[in-house]
Amino acid sequence: MEEKIKVMLVAAALLFASVPGGADAKEREEAAVDPRGQILAFSCASCHGTDGKSVSIIPSFYGKSPEYLEMALKDFKSGRRYSTVMMRHAKGYTDEEIRLIAEYYGTVWQNNN
Amino acid sequence: MGQNISRRDFSKLLFTGAAGSALGIGAFPLRAGAAASKRVVVVGGGFGGASAAKYLKKLDSSISVTLIEPKAVFYTCPFSNWVIGGLKTMQEIAQKYAVLKNRYKVDVLADTVVSVDGVKSTVKLKSGKVVGYDRLIVSPGIDFDFEAIEGYSRKVAESVMPHAYEAGPQTVLLQKQLHSLKDGGKVIICPPANPFRCPPGPYERASLIAHYLKENKPKSRILILDAKEKFSKQALFTKGWERLYPGMIEWRSASTGGRILNVDSSAMRVTTEFGIEKGDVINLIPPQKAGKIAFDAGLVDSSGWCPVNPVSFESLIQPGIHVIGDACTAGAMPKSGFAASSQGKVTAAAIARLFRGEVPVAPSLVNTCYSLIGPGYGISVAAVYKLTADGIVSIKGAGGLTPMDADDDQLSEEATFARGWYNNIAQDIWG
Numbered sequence: 001m002e003e004k005i006k007v008m009l010v011a012a013a014l015l016f017a018s019v020p021g022g023a024d025a026k027e028r029e030e031a032a033v034d035p036r037g038q039i040l041a042f043s044c045a046s047c048h049g050t051d052g053k054s055v056s057i058i059p060s061f062y063g064k065s066p067e068y069l070e071m072a073l074k075d076f077k078s079g080r081r082y083s084t085v086m087m088r089h090a091k092g093y094t095d096e097e098i099r100l101i102a103e104y105y106g107t108v109w110q111n112n113n
Numbered sequence: 114m115g116q117n118i119s120r121r122d123f124s125k126l127l128f129t130g131a132a133g134s135a136l137g138i139g140a141f142p143l144r145a146g147a148a149a150s151k152r153v154v155v156v157g158g159g160f161g162g163a164s165a166a167k168y169l170k171k172l173d174s175s176i177s178v179t180l181i182e183p184k185a186v187f188y189t190c191p192f193s194n195w196v197i198g199g200l201k202t203m204q205e206i207a208q209k210y211a212v213l214k215n216r217y218k219v220d221v222l223a224d225t226v227v228s229v230d231g232v233k234s235t236v237k238l239k240s241g242k243v244v245g246y247d248r249l250i251v252s253p254g255i256d257f258d259f260e261a262i263e264g265y266s267r268k269v270a271e272s273v274m275p276h277a278y279e280a281g282p283q284t285v286l287l288q289k290q291l292h293s294l295k296d297g298g299k300v301i302i303c304p305p306a307n308p309f310r311c312p313p314g315p316y317e318r319a320s321l322i323a324h325y326l327k328e329n330k331p332k333s334r335i336l337i338l339d340a341k342e343k344f345s346k347q348a349l350f351t352k353g354w355e356r357l358y359p360g361m362i363e364w365r366s367a368s369t370g371g372r373i374l375n376v377d378s379s380a381m382r383v384t385t386e387f388g389i390e391k392g393d394v395i396n397l398i399p400p401q402k403a404g405k406i407a408f409d410a411g412l413v414d415s416s417g418w419c420p421v422n423p424v425s426f427e428s429l430i431q432p433g434i435h436v437i438g439d440a441c442t443a444g445a446m447p448k449s450g451f452a453a454s455s456q457g458k459v460t461a462a463a464i465a466r467l468f469r470g471e472v473p474v475a476p477s478l479v480n481t482c483y484s485l486i487g488p489g490y491g492i493s494v495a496a497v498y499k500l501t502a503d504g505i506v507s508i509k510g511a512g513g514l515t516p517m518d519a520d521d522d523q524l525s526e527e528a529t530f531a532r533g534w535y536n537n538i539a540q541d542i543w544g
Binding site for chain 1: 167168171451454455458459462466474475476477478479481493495496497499508510511512513515523526527529530532533534535536537538540541544
């Protein structure tokens with residue numbers, strides 16, 4: 001059991017650290033959606049709706065471009081753009097993670113169409 | 114520390130060549146190829162379970178997902194305080210399973226799991242039906258330790274001193290009691306010690322009861338007898354209470370007379386270390402533990418909660434069984450509906466990858482908890498979590514509270530976003 005956890009932790013850490021490793025890197029390239037981007041992006045849906053399609057006053061990302069989303073997140077992170085809660089959230093992500101999240105929501109709506 | 118791995122081991126494995134080869138070793142059949150059978154049974158249709166069910170189907174529609182939930186309507190604990198305060202109706206916090214069933218093709222069974230056979234990988238239902246699984250997700254929420262307080266019991270909770278910490282009939286009972294309270298009456302709220310579901314919950318409740326009383330029975334008072342020395346968003350709540358409900362809410366910490374020794378439900382009295390308090394309404398929130406099925410399935414450790422692998426939320430006690438939501442111990446994450454949903458998605462993603470013979474990716478988890486102090490006065494706490502050698506930790510410099518100096522516009526905006534949050538998270542999970 002302990003061994004298994006170690007393996008999973010290490011495997012996860014490798015992916016998290018974006019180490020270009022072995023067989024998995026190839027498979028990831030082939031996959032339509034980057035699994036890291038996907039798992040990072042899933043968090044956003046809790047407030048912004050599934051696939052970024054908001055049904056409330058909270059802004060929707062559905063139909064937005066990756067470039068726009070990346071800029072918005074970076075502006076929240078730097079404090080250039082004001083928000084009650086997004087300034088607090090955006091600081092939790094590296095620029096690379098922001099790019100992955102932006103890529104996910106900037107393309108997920110195209111895949112759905 | 115929830116994991117059996119030391120910081121040194123973690124770093125050693127991470128930064129040496131052992132890491133690469135560790136991926137390929139036989140301890141875990143990562144390269145074994147795609148699974149032939151992909152059946153997931155999810156126990157519990159709350160924030161965690163319903164999120165996991167929907168996202169499993171979203172990630173891979175060929176996975177067969179069965180959701181077992183006895184209730185046809187799930188009333189959410191989040192926003193049940195708004196109902197108690199008269200700002201929402203029960204219908205507005207009612208979630209159903211039609212979309213999961215019809216659109217996402219989740220097999221929803223209105224039944225209860227009575228036992229889990231981890232060896233045969235089956236669950237037995239109350240109806241007598243036996244359902245097999247390849248992966249089991251247990252998301253049972255909390256159970257109450259009614260016996261922890263002398264004089265309290267499930268019967269007392271259901272008749273005179275509701276906990277209202279599972280939304281539904283308990284919410285309605287507390288609301289009715291407030292409606293029949295006379296002006297000038299006293300409401301006592303007794304929050305439990307940590308850890309418990311929704312850390313800011315009792316204090317949002319005090320706020321919204323105060324809102325109702327101020328509008329309808331302004332001579333009434335609220336006394337909070339706390340089992341803790343401090344509480345979530347304390348400074349923000351205290352400031353809000355002073356601004357909106359001056360003199361109405363009194364909070365006593367455990368050591369200043371808050372700790373409860375026993376209750377007398379016929380006399381409507383609570384005894385603390387400092388004396389007896391009489392209440393017209395007594396909302397006693399008992400200490401909590403993982404939901405019953407987690408105990409029955411042998412997933413709980415001595416803490417009363419379920420230890421899990423933070424990558425996949427797989428039980429550290431029973432392989433093949435994942436535990437999410439309030440019932441699990443998830444490092445720095447609070448027991449909240451948002452956290453449960455976040456864990457449900459991470460678990461769904463991990464299981465989808467395991468079925469494909471792939472390594473689960475590192476989890477990214479989030480929590481955002483809005484609390485309402487008044488209809489136009491909202492506050493929040495946020496956190497982004499990542500996995501380290503110390504388990505799931507909150508990322509430093511990110512997240513945090515509504516600023517103490519937030520102006521009225523910001524507080525009003527937070528209240529508006531709180532409403533928006535509810536609609537979207539409900540849609541993300543059940544819609």
